[in-house]
Amino acid sequence: MANYIKIILRIFLLLLFSFLTLGCASFKPANIDETTGQFPASAEVDKQYIKIYQPLAGIKEANYVYLLARSPYGNDKFYSFMKDALIKIGFKKVYSRKELSQLVIKSGLSTYITDLSDPISLNNLAKATGPFIILDSNVFPVADVVFRFDVQVIEPLSGDTYLEISRIRTNWLDMDKEINYPILNVIKQWHDESAKLPYEKHNAKMPKEGTI
Structure with a gap:
């Protein structure tokens, strides 16, 4: 009976700790370990959660990442977390929707690029500014201590998806790890596998006015 009570108490304490850390979701920036070449995770993503995994030739030519980051624990905090990680991974620049809108206006491209959620506008933007990628990320709870990260x-330019992850995982102790x-x-x-692929540059150009 005593052992049973100890087990119940231990489970209760673990759940309590998880609930206490649940609200902030952490989002603590971390460095890539020089030995492993990875962020300090305590788990791996099972293959069943990786829906699409196709390395992209020419990733080194991507001028920037258009980052979309959403979380009920704070979009700004999650965006900063993701941006920090992407820079450390090796991407040149990372822009938010606001920053990219300013780039469009300053570049005189607002005639062609009217909606940064529209695939055609984003296609035209890539033709005007050179290649870039869109990274859409979203993390949110689906149960008490269960989270989904998409x-x-x-x-x-192609409109194709090269990486898609949709992972559901219970958080017991450390949200980040x-x-x-x-x-x-x-x-x-x-990113690393993409960077190793051979790539032939293609010079895409904006269509003339009136042809869109």
Whole structure:
């Protein structure tokens, strides 16, 4: 009976700790370990959660990442977390929707690019500014201590998706190590494999006015 009570108490304490850490979801920036070449995760992403995994030739030519980051624990905090990780992974620049809108206006492209959620506008933007990728990320709870982390990487010139992850995982002790960093490691692996592929440059151009 005493052992049974101890087990119940231990489970209760673990759940209590999880609930206490649930609200902030952490989003603590981490460095890539020089030995492993990965973020310090305590778990890996099972293959069943990786829906699409196709390395993208020419990833080194991507001028920037258009990052979309959504979380009920704070979009700004999650965006900063993802941006920090993407820079460490090796991407040149990372822009938010607001920053990209300013770029469009300053570049005099607002005639062609009217909606940064529209695939055609994003296609035209890639033709005007050079290649970039769109990384759409979203992390949210689906139960008391269960989280879902979705990531989608799209290349706007083709409109194709090259990486798609949709992972559901219970968070017992550390949100970052169990939920967040494992996803970052998949993104890093995808980026590194993409960077090794041979690539032939293609000079895409904006269509003339009136042809869109």
